[in-house]
Each structure stands twice: as structure tokens, then as C-alpha cells.
Amino acid sequence: MALDALLKRCRAWKHRHLLGTKDLSRDEISLVLDVAEELSALKGAEPLKGKRLFNFFVEPSTRTKTSFALAARRLGAEVVDFSPSNSSLTKGESLKDTARTIESMGVAFTAIRHSASGAPAFLSRLVQSAVISAGDGTNEHPTQALLDLYTIKQRLGRISGLKVALVGDITHSRVARSNLWALKKLGNDVTLVGPSTLVPKDLDATLSTDFDQALRRNDVVMMLRLQLERQQAGLFPSTTEYVRFFGLTRERLATLRDGAIIMHPGPMNRGLEISGEAADSDRSVILNQVTNGVAVRAAVLLLLSQVNA
Amino acid sequence: MILLKNCKPFDVLIDGGTIRKTGRISEKAEETMDAEGLIVVPGLIDMHVHFREPGREDKETIATGSAAAIAGGFTSVAVMANSGRVCDDAVGVVYVNAKSKEAGGANVYAVGAVSKGLKGEELAELGKMAEAGAVAFSDDGMPILNSELMRRALEYSQMFGKPILSHCEDATLTKGFVMNEGPISARLGLRGYPNAAEAIMAARDCALAALTGGHVHICHVSAKETVEIVRQAKKQGIRVTAEAAPHHLMLTDETLADYESKYKMNPPLRTRDDVDAVVAAVADGTVDVIASDHAPHTAEEKEQELAACPNGVIGLETSLGVVLSIKKIPFDRAIDAMTAAPARILGLRGKGSLKAGSDADLTLIDPKASWTVDPAAFKSKGRCTPYEKMKLTGRAAHVIVGGRVCF
Numbered sequence: 122m123a124l125d126a127l128l129k130r131c132r133a134w135k136h137r138h139l140l141g142t143k144d145l146s147r148d149e150i151s152l153v154l155d156v157a158e159e160l161s162a163l164k165g166a167e168p169l170k171g172k173r174l175f176n177f178f179v180e181p182s183t184r185t186k187t188s189f190a191l192a193a194r195r196l197g198a199e200v201v202d203f204s205p206s207n208s209s210l211t212k213g214e215s216l217k218d219t220a221r222t223i224e225s226m227g228v229a230f231t232a233i234r235h236s237a238s239g240a241p242a243f244l245s246r247l248v249q250s251a252v253i254s255a256g257d258g259t260n261e262h263p264t265q266a267l268l269d270l271y272t273i274k275q276r277l278g279r280i281s282g283l284k285v286a287l288v289g290d291i292t293h294s295r296v297a298r299s300n301l302w303a304l305k306k307l308g309n310d311v312t313l314v315g316p317s318t319l320v321p322k323d324l325d326a327t328l329s330t331d332f333d334q335a336l337r338r339n340d341v342v343m344m345l346r347l348q349l350e351r352q353q354a355g356l357f358p359s360t361t362e363y364v365r366f367f368g369l370t371r372e373r374l375a376t377l378r379d380g381a382i383i384m385h386p387g388p389m390n391r392g393l394e395i396s397g398e399a400a401d402s403d404r405s406v407i408l409n410q411v412t413n414g415v416a417v418r419a420a421v422l423l424l425l426s427q428v429n430a
Numbered sequence: 431m432i433l434l435k436n437c438k439p440f441d442v443l444i445d446g447g448t449i450r451k452t453g454r455i456s457e458k459a460e461e462t463m464d465a466e467g468l469i470v471v472p473g474l475i476d477m478h479v480h481f482r483e484p485g486r487e488d489k490e491t492i493a494t495g496s497a498a499a500i501a502g503g504f505t506s507v508a509v510m511a512n513s514g515r516v517c518d519d520a521v522g523v524v525y526v527n528a529k530s531k532e533a534g535g536a537n538v539y540a541v542g543a544v545s546k547g548l549k550g551e552e553l554a555e556l557g558k559m560a561e562a563g564a565v566a567f568s569d570d571g572m573p574i575l576n577s578e579l580m581r582r583a584l585e586y587s588q589m590f591g592k593p594i595l596s597h598c599e600d601a602t603l604t605k606g607f608v609m610n611e612g613p614i615s616a617r618l619g620l621r622g623y624p625n626a627a628e629a630i631m632a633a634r635d636c637a638l639a640a641l642t643g644g645h646v647h648i649c650h651v652s653a654k655e656t657v658e659i660v661r662q663a664k665k666q667g668i669r670v671t672a673e674a675a676p677h678h679l680m681l682t683d684e685t686l687a688d689y690e691s692k693y694k695m696n697p698p699l700r701t702r703d704d705v706d707a708v709v710a711a712v713a714d715g716t717v718d719v720i721a722s723d724h725a726p727h728t729a730e731e732k733e734q735e736l737a738a739c740p741n742g743v744i745g746l747e748t749s750l751g752v753v754l755s756i757k758k759i760p761f762d763r764a765i766d767a768m769t770a771a772p773a774r775i776l777g778l779r780g781k782g783s784l785k786a787g788s789d790a791d792l793t794l795i796d797p798k799a800s801w802t803v804d805p806a807a808f809k810s811k812g813r814c815t816p817y818e819k820m821k822l823t824g825r826a827a828h829v830i831v832g833g834r835v836c837f
Contacts, residue, residue, distance in 0.1 A: 143617070215730065215733070215734060216734060216735055216738075217733050217734070235735065236737070237735040237736060237737035237738060238608075238618060238619040238620050238689070238736065238737065239618070239620070239688075239689025239735060239736045239737075240689075240735040240737075242688055242689045243689055243734075243735045243736070257619075258619055258620075258737065259619035259620075260618060260619030260620070261619065292616075295619060298617075298619055321616040323612055323613040323615075323616040323617075324613075324616050324617070325613075
């Protein structure tokens with residue numbers, strides 16, 4: 122498809138910001154995935170030339186930040202990094218002032234990573250540019266979910282009808298939430314698997330504490346990173362006990378149903394929630410997820426640029 | 431002498447600082463106010479406000495707070511002890527009273543701290559504070575986690591006939607909370623404060639009131655479980671009273687969907703079930719009092735991401751309009767909850783009543799006045815209100831304090 126035709130398709134997109142997948146409709150999710158696919162085939166076009174992306178990462182990140190930068194450059198945009206080590210936030214500047222500062226530098230997009238849930242929503246009320254959540258607190262990480270869906274579709278040929286298990290610390294996971302909202306919109310059957318202390322009972326999904334059963338039943342098994350400080354907070358007794366019940370070990374790898382795939386948003390704790398054998402097996406699409414992140418984030422930038430143009 | 435004429439339910443004749451008589455009054459006075467269409471009630475009392483002075487005058491002073499009270503129809507307020515310099519000794523009480531007199535607005539009464547420095551460890555000098563004029567004791571803002579301290583406070587305060595106002599929150603269950611715990615917090619990825627954390631402490635306090643015979647008053651009831659605990663305790667004859675804030679009578683945790691700090695307070699906004707239970711409890715008198723928990727903060731503090739901004743919103747200038755809009759609470763009960771009930775709990779003699787001989791603190795309410803909440807017009811230094819731009823019906827038309835017409 123030529124660029125003009127692609128831009129025309131982008132007009133179906135109505136959101137000024139991407140704060141979460143919970144705001145997206147089924148059609149909008151499909152649109153992102155389609156545009157991402159078209160973009161992969163399109164070479165040499167620079168529709169975002171002259172525009173600027175602020176990579177505003179108040180929490181550490183390597184892959185997401187790099188992925189946003191590559192996506193922006195691929196479409197011809199310029200990237201400016203704004204990270205806590207060299208920003209004024211460490212000097213007590215408020216998010217409000219930082220927003221004003223960003224704005225006065227002339228920027229089309231701000232990708233924000235922040236420890237507070239809702240920080241992108243707060244920022245979006247203060248600026249004219251398009252705000253993209255690059256992960257906020259325990260709320261959402263929408264581009265991660267979109268690239269996960271893209272990866273599922275790429276590998277399994279479809280999303281519709283697949284059973285998906287999200288496994289681990291659901292309570293504190295923005296990746297789990299964004300995936301849950303998106304998959305629910307698409308009508309998928311989602312099971313949240315983990316210790317009862319780490320799975321909120323109020324989320325609208327099937328809950329399970331039986332990982333072995335979940336492995337036999339699901340087409341997609343998405344492992345989540347376990348933060349070690351949860352153990353100190355008394356949410357589970359020990360890492361070895363966690364692995365005993367919820368680790369994707371070599372033994373459990375063998376029980377996956379035919380055609381099922383393993384995902385992980387990274388960074389992984391090898392030997393904890395996922396064994397090296399599982400992460401490196403032919404069932405794993407973990408590196409595809411990283412690769413696809415660029416195309417999906419480029420699609421998001423392109424869609425937002427058409428609304429904010 | 432001032433005569434309030436043509437108001438409902440009767441005319442009122444004021445003589446100096448005292449109500450001379452009520453009824454249909456035909457005699458002449460030096461000054462007559464035609465109050466046609468208005469309802470006269472005892473001057474409203476808000477027994478739970480934070481004025482921040484001394485120490486955080488950037489948020490609110492006793493002068494701006496008492497002006498806000500008057501603007502909202504309140505003739506008396508009780509200020510909590512957790513100002514910048516904690517009111518935990520007689521000096522603090524004397525300071526509040528002196529500043530109140532100087533401001534010349536509403537009567538501002540001091541609530542003394544239960545524990546020194548609000549640390550929850552040692553009893554403050556309750557006796558000396560009572561002598562200086564403290565009307566009650568509370569560590570509000572900080573829960574008293576130590577049950578032994580709460581027990582001793584309930585025993586000791588009886589010597590002075592003052593209640594302990596309890597901020598019920600089991601802080602071990604609420605660490606880092608931003609909002610109510612439930613489906614909405616799970617959805618928004620925000621740390622929750624479960625109903626149980628409030629109910630546990632309310633149950634403990636009722637048990638300690640039973641043990642000691644002391645009077646415990648449960649502050650800002652927000653959870654339906656707390657309502658039930660208070661209801662049962664009252665049936666058993668335990669000396670417990672309770673209050674609810676207008677926001678817990680109207681708003682739910684669904685308001686937090688856009689992560690706006692004007693909906694962040696402690697205790698947090700709960701679910702529709704909780705709101706209904708608290709409204710019913712105010713209506714049937716289980717919850718005795720309506721009090722605003724007026725908690726001003728600077729704009730800089732509130733204009734932050736939700737996790738970083740402090741708890742609290744202001745309420746003095748919106749309370750009456752919000753309460754009158756809640757149709758399930760009958761008018762007379764609503765007024766009782768903002769006049770006679772708090773006067774009784776705090777032992778404010780001459781307040782909260784229109785009987786001849788009472789203090790001439792009166793509020794004239796225009797029940798039909800329709801108005802839109804505009805924070806820029808507030809007398810309070812605080813601007814953060816969940817009712818911004820909301821249309822309310824009913825507000826104070828005139829306020830009289832000690833026989834002096836404030837507006």
C-alpha cells in the first residue's frame with residue numbers, strides 16, 4: 122500500500138492520546154495492528170519528518186525507550202531523551218512544570234514512563250502534544266499489549282478464539298491490565314493465573330491458582346516478571362515456593378498444548394518465573410515481541426499524528 | 431434588637447447576643463429583616479475542619495477558614511489539631527481561640543490532640559487543654575493504632591466530659607493507598623483502602639468505649655460495614671456517635687476514572703452501596719452528624735499525579751448545598767445533623783438551638799437558590815473541590831453570629 126492510502130486509513134483513528142487499551146474499541150485495536158503490518162512493508166517513507174518525540178522516562182527502561190526511539194526515527198521523526206538521571210525531576214520539579222517545559226520546546230509526541238498510575242492522563246490534560254503511556258504505575262502499558270497482540274497474530278495467524286493465560290503478579294502488572302482490556306475487547310477468553318495474594322479478585326476475568334491446568338488449556342501463556350520486593354512485602358513466602366507453583370519450568374514446558382506459545386514482556390528473571398529452556402524454546406516468541414515493538418509503536422505514532430495534525 | 435420577619439417556620443426576635451423569642455412576632459424592633467421565602471435554622475456547626483494555622487498558613491488561616499465558614503452558612507466550627515504546629519497543649523488551644531476572636535467570623539473551637547505530637551504514644555495534656563477551652567480530643571489525620579492509648583484516652587477524657595473523635599483507619603492495611611479498594615481500583619491500577627480497614631478500628635473503638643464508659647465519636651464514616659458497627663453499638667447502649675462528610679453522601683469511587691486529584695481524600699470515596707448505606711444512616715440518625723472534613727491544600731500540592739498529591743478537599747462553602755440536594759435525608763434531619771447534634775456532642779451550650787435564651791447564632795437558608803460551584807469565588811484559600819462546576823440548589827442567604835449580621 123502506498124503511503125497516501127495508508128494515511129487515509131489512519132483517519133479512522135480519533136484519539137488524541139494513547140493512555141491505555143481500555144479506551145480503545147475492537148476496531149481501533151485492529152487498525153493499529155493493520156497499520157503496523159502495512160508499515161513493515163513500506164520502505165523509505167518519512168511521514169513524520171520534522172516532528173519530535175520526547176522520550177520522557179521517569180522510571181528506568183531499556184527496551185521500551187529504545188523501541189520508541191527506533192519507531193520514531195523510522196518514520197523520520199527526531200528523538201529527544203528526557204530521563205530522570207539528567208532531568209530536573211530529581212531536583213523536585215513537579216510533573217506539571219516539566220510538562221510546560223516540554224511543551225515550550227515544540228514536541229509532537231511525548232512517550233511517558235512513570236511510577237504513578239494515571240501520570241499520563243494527568244500529563245495529557247496539561248499539554249497540546251500527543252501523550253503515549255509507555256507504562257504508568259500498575260495501570261497500563263498499552264503499546265506492550267498491542268505488540269503482544271501483533272505477535273500472537275503473526276505467529277498463530279489469528280487472535281480471535283484463542284485462550285490466553287496471564288501468569289504471575291497480576292496485581293502489580295500494567296502489562297497484564299493492558300493485555301486483559303485489549304483481549305476482552307477482542308472477545309478472547311482470558312485466565313489470570315497466580316497466587317491469590319497477587320491476583321485481584323475484582324478484575325473481570327477467569328481466575329485460577331492452578332498453573333498446570335492453565336498450561337493444558339491455553340493457546341497463549343504470557344509470563345509476567347516477578348518483582349522480588351513482593352516477597353519482602355509478604356505476598357509470597359519464598360522464590361522457591363513461587364517456582365514450585367507458578368514457574369514455567371522445563372518439566373512444565375513439556376505439558377504445553379500443541380501449538381501454544383510462550384510470551385514474556387521482559388526483562389525476565391531466568392530461573393524464576395521462566396526457565397532458560399522455556400525462554401529459549403521454539404515455543405517462545407519473546408524476541409519476536411521485541412522486534413514487533415518497533416512496528417507497532419511506529420503505527421501508534423502515525424495514527425496519533427493524523428489526529429493531532 | 432433585630433427582628434427576622436416572615437421566615438419559616440417562625441419569626442425570631444434577637445436581643446443582643448441572645449434569642450429573645452420566636453413565633454409570630456408583631457412588636458417593633460430597631461432593625462427588621464424581611465426574610466420572606468427563607469428558612470431560619472440554628473447557626474450551622476461543622477465539627478470537623480482543618481484550618482492549618484499555626485504553621486501552614488499557606489493552605490488556610492483561621493481568618494480565611496472562618497470567613498469560608500460564614501460564606502457556607504456555618505456559625506461555629508471545630509478545628510482539628512493537626513496544623514503545622516500540632517495543637518497538643520493549652521498554648522495551642524489559647525492560640526486558636528485568640529485568632530478566632532481576632533478574625534471575627536465564625537466561632538472557631540479547638541480540638542486538642544489525644545497524643546503528644548500526634549505520635550500515638552503518650553497522652554497529651556487533655557486536662558489543661560480542656561481548661562483552656564478545647565471541646566474534644568482527636569489525633570485526626572493519624573489513626574491511633576495503639577489500643578492501650580485509645581483505652582486510656584477514653585477513660586481519662588471522661589473526667590472533663592469531652593469525647594474522643596476517632597479517625598478509624600488500620601494503617602497496616604492502607605499503606606500507599608490512593609482510593610477505595612474494589613473493582614475500580616483493580617481496574618485503574620491504584621492502591622486501595624479496603625472498607626475493612628475502617629470497620630476494624632470502628633469495632634475496636636466501640637469495644638473500648640464499652641469497656642471504659644467513655645464517649646467515642648467516629649469521624650467521617652465512609653464504609654457500610656462501619657455504619658452497621660455503629661448501629662449495633664448504639665443498640666447495646668455504648669456511648670458512640672458518628673459523623674459523615676457530604677462527599678461520602680454523594681460521590682463514588684467511579685469519579686477517579688480520570689485520575690483527578692479533586693477526588694482524592696481520606697477516607698476515600700466508596701461504592702454506591704456504601705453511599706446508600708451512609709445516607710440511610712444519616713437519615714435514621716445512626717450517623718448523628720454531617721461534618722465537611724474541610725481540608726485545604728495549596729494548588730501546587732494538589733496539581734500533581736494522584737500518587738503524589740495529598741489527601742483532602744475543601745467543603746465548608748459547598749456542604750449545605752450538597753446536603754440539601756440529597757433528597758433521602760429529610761430537611762429537618764439534615765439541619766439537626768449540622769446544628770443540634772454536633773452542639774450536643776461537643777457540649778456547646780447555647781448553640782444549635784432556636785429556643786429563647788439560646789445564643790443568637792442563626793442561618794437563613796434560601797432553599798430555592800440555584801447556584802454553580804465556582805472555586806475562584808471561595809473565601810477559603812483552598813480551591814480543590816470535587817463539586818467544581820456542579821449546579822446545587824439551596825444555600826445560606828444570611829448568617830448571624832452572636833447577634834451580629836455577617837451577611
